[in-house]
Amino acid sequence: MLELRNISKAYRRGKETVPVLNDISIRVNAGEFVSLIGPSGSGKSTLFRLIGGVERPDGGRINIDGNDVTGKRGLISYMPQQAALFPWLSVADNISSALVTAGTSKKEAKEQAVAWLDRIHLGGVAKEYPHLLSGGMQQRVSFLRALLMRRNVMCLDEPFAALDALTRAEMQRWLLDLWEADRRSVLFVTHSIEEALMLSDRIYVLSPAPATVLRELDVPFERPRRAEVWTDPAFVTLKRDVLELLGESHSSRA
Incomplete structure (x- = not known):
């Protein structure tokens, strides 16, 4: 609460x-x-x-x-108005890093990241870097990171x-x-x-x-x-x- x-x-x-x-x-x-x-x-x-x-x-x-x-x-866990992503990490690695922070093993986090991105229809950009995504896509990835931070x-x-x-x-x-x-x-x-x-x-x-x-x-x-x-x-x-x-x-x- x-x-x-x-x-x-x-x-x-x-x-x-x-x-x-x-x-x-x-x-x-x-x-x-x-x-x-x-x-x-x-x-x-x-x-x-x-x-x-x-x-x-x-x-x-x-x-x-x-x-x-x-x-x-x-x-x-917090999501600001602007996308909060690590620019030096791929989209999939941005997601897996959130999972690792939440306690998931690195191997499992990589597998889960791909599955989560598929669920929000962004599996096709998993290997891209954030600056190559549209603003809306960046926000969706940022939002997913916030959801996966277990707070x-x-x-x-x-x-x-x-x-x-x-x-x-x-x-x-x-x-x-x-x-x-x-x-x-x-x-x-x-x-x-x-x-x-x-x-x-x-x-x-x-x-x-x-x-x-x-x-x-x-x-x-x-x-x-x-x-x-x-x-x-x-x-x-x-x-x-x-x-x-x-x-x-x-x-x-x-």
Whole structure:
């Protein structure tokens, strides 16, 4: 379980202090899929840097499985917005290195890497280097690396943003299938309300910076989630609710 308690963060810009996060409290229960939605610049990526221990909050603390991990690194699997791949390794070796880090033997990791790449339809580029792949392909390989790093908490920062609509929908279904088979705690950042509703158990809606939690929404759709869930009247209602929250937050800050 991941828990953020009363997290605040500000940055210095010259002589000015700019607050980014203001008393944020968020939880992701064991095996739960939670999404963050907020306007650009609302501190979503900053939250991930804090969770990953890259930065420390000015106030509050971060717990994983009941332990205070504030400022500690290496305890989550993380995928940033831009592909995070080793440029000197082939695509297959990028995947096998993640498996080795997770405890798989080198021989078995090489075999599994090929199988995993075939599952996401990238077996044909297994021997290529990342710079030869399209942006969408790089993101898929990076996403697969994050999935294979065996951590109890996964933080995914808009992992599908670089993909075309068809591939994005395919990867959403693929992620759900994998997650259903081996549920881990996931904190997912997206700008797409539809994506959050498709994937999540709960959604936190954030205000513009300095970000606060405007509302925590339960997503009522049963699992395994149906591909046509977007036609459910409750889906349309929840989407409208989130849009209204975001619109009201912009108006109040204007």
